[in-house]
Amino acid sequence: MAMGDSFSFIREGSEPEPREARPDGGYKPATAEEARRRGDAALRQGEFDEAFRYYKLAIQMDGANSERYLQLGDAYAYADQPARALAYYQRARKLNPRDPEPYFALGEIYRRYGRYDAAIAHFKRAIEYGANNAFVQFKYAEVLALSQQYAQAVDAGRAAVNHEPSNGFYRFWLADLLEQLGDVEEAMQEMEIATLLNPEDDYYHFRYGLLCIENNMLSRAVECFQRALALKPHRPLYLTLLGDAYTLLNEPQKAAMAYQQAGELDSYDRAELQRARRLAGLDNGKLQPEPEDSSH
Numbered sequence: 300m301a302m303g304d305s306f307s308f309i310r311e312g313s314e315p316e317p318r319e320a321r322p323d324g325g326y327k328p329a330t331a332e333e334a335r336r337r338g339d340a341a342l343r344q345g346e347f348d349e350a351f352r353y354y355k356l357a358i359q360m361d362g363a364n365s366e367r368y369l370q371l372g373d374a375y376a377y378a379d380q381p382a383r384a385l386a387y388y389q390r391a392r393k394l395n396p397r398d399p400e401p402y403f404a405l406g407e408i409y410r411r412y413g414r415y416d417a418a419i420a421h422f423k424r425a426i427e428y429g430a431n432n433a434f435v436q437f438k439y440a441e442v443l444a445l446s447q448q449y450a451q452a453v454d455a456g457r458a459a460v461n462h463e464p465s466n467g468f469y470r471f472w473l474a475d476l477l478e479q480l481g482d483v484e485e486a487m488q489e490m491e492i493a494t495l496l497n498p499e500d501d502y503y504h505f506r507y508g509l510l511c512i513e514n515n516m517l518s519r520a521v522e523c524f525q526r527a528l529a530l531k532p533h534r535p536l537y538l539t540l541l542g543d544a545y546t547l548l549n550e551p552q553k554a555a556m557a558y559q560q561a562g563e564l565d566s567y568d569r570a571e572l573q574r575a576r577r578l579a580g581l582d583n584g585k586l587q588p589e590p591e592d593s594s595h
Contacts, residue, residue, distance in 0.1 A: 328353070331361035335370055347378040365395035372404060381408050399430035406438065415446035433462035437469055440476075449480055460489070467496035471503060474510075478578075483514055494523075501530035505537060505575075512544060512579040520544045535561040536568045540575060 328334040338353035354371040361367050372387035385408055392401035406421035422439040440455030456473040463469060474489035490510055494503045508523030524541040531537065542557035564572060576582050 328356060331357040331364070331367065334360065335367070338370065338374065342374055342377060347374070350374050350378075363394070365391040365398055365401070368394065369400055369404065372401075376404070376408065381411070384408060397428050399425040399428040399435075402428065403430055403435060403438075406442070410438075410442045410445070415442050418442045419446065419448075431462075433459045433466060433469060436462060437472065440472075444476055449476070452476060453480070453482075465496060467493040467500070467503065470496065471506070475506070478510060478513075483510075486510060487514065494526075498526075499530060501527040501534075501537075504530070505540070506578075508540065508544070509575055509579040512540075512547065512581065517544055517548045521548070533560070535564045536571050536575065539564065539568075539572055540579075543576070543579075543581060 328337055334353045334357035338350045338357065341347075341350035341353060351371065351374060354367070354374055358367045358371060368387045368391035372384045372391065375381070375384035375387065385405065388401050388404045388408070391398070392405065395401070402421045402425035406418045406425060409415075409418035409421060419439070419442055422435065422442065425435055426439065436455050436459040440452045440459060443449075443452035443455055453473070453476060456469070456476060459469040460466075460473055470489045471493040474486045474493060477483075477486035477489065487510055490503070490507045494500070494507050497503050504523045504527040508520045508527065511517070511520035511523060521541065521544045524537050524544060527537045528534065528541070538557050538561035542554045542561065545551075545554035545557060573582075
C-alpha cells in the first residue's frame with residue numbers, strides 16, 4: 300500500500316460515502332483490469348483525478364472484487380486523501396472480511412492519526428488472517444512501541460526478525476528498542492548482527508559504537524567508529540565520538556588528534572553529538588571535561 304506523508308484529521312464516523320464514477324467523455328477501458336492498469340499509470344504520473352476515474356471504472360465493472368476497492372483506497376492514500384482512502388478500505392473489508400490487506404491498510408491510516416489502539420487491533424487482525432510476515436510484524440511492533448506496550452513490541456520485533464533473519468533493518472530496530480528498555484545483552488547481539496548484515500551502513504557501525512561505550516567495551520567502540528569513518532571519512536560527529544572513546548581509554552594523544560580532525564561542529568552535528576553522548580551514557584560525568592578552547 301502506498302501511503303501519503305501527512306493526512307487531514309478524521310473524526311469517527313465522518314468518512315465520506317464513496318461515489319460512483321461518472322463518465323467524462325474520456326476513454327473507457329473494456330475491462331476492469333485494463334482500467335486498473337490505466338489507473339496505475341496515471342497515478343505514477345501524478346495525475347490523481349485521472350487515476351481515480353479509472354479505478355472507479357474498475358469498481359463499476361468488477362464491484363464484487365474487494366481488490367478494486369483496495370486499489371482506489373491506496374490511490375487516495377497516496378494522494379493524501381485519507382478520509383476517502385479509509386472509506387474504500389472499509390468497503391473492501393466488508394466485501395472480504397477475512398482478507399488481511401484491508402486490515403493492514405486501515406491499521407496504517409489509524410497509526411498515522413495516532414489512534415494506536417485501533418491500529419493495533421487492525422494489525423492483529425491482519426496477522427490473524429494470514430499477513431504474518433516480517434513487514435507486517437514490524438509495523439505491528441512499531442505501533443505497539445508507540446503505545447508504550449513494550450513487552451508486546453519486543454515480541455513482535457523478534458517475530459519480524461525470525462521471519463527475515465537476514466534483514467539488518469529489523470534487527471537494528473529491535474536493538475534500538477531493547478537498548479531503550481535496558482536489555483543491553485540482547486541489544487548488543489542484535490546490533491552486532493545488523494552491522495554484519497549491513498557492512499556498508501556507516502550509521503549502524505556508529506550506533507554499535509555507542510552501545511559499546513555504554514557497556515564499557517571501549518576498544519570495540521574505537522573499531523566501530525573507525526569502520527564508520529572508513530565509510531564516511533572526516534565526518535565530525537564520528538571523529539568526536541572516536542575522541543571520546545580514546546579519552547575513556549586514557550589515550551589523550553589519540554583523543555586530541557581525533558578532536559582536532561573533527562574541527563568545529565555545525566549546529567546539526569552538535570545536536571546529534573548531544574543525543575549520541577546521551578545514548579552512550581556520557582552525559583552523566585563519565586567523560587572527562589574537555590579543554591576550555593575545545594569546540595566540542
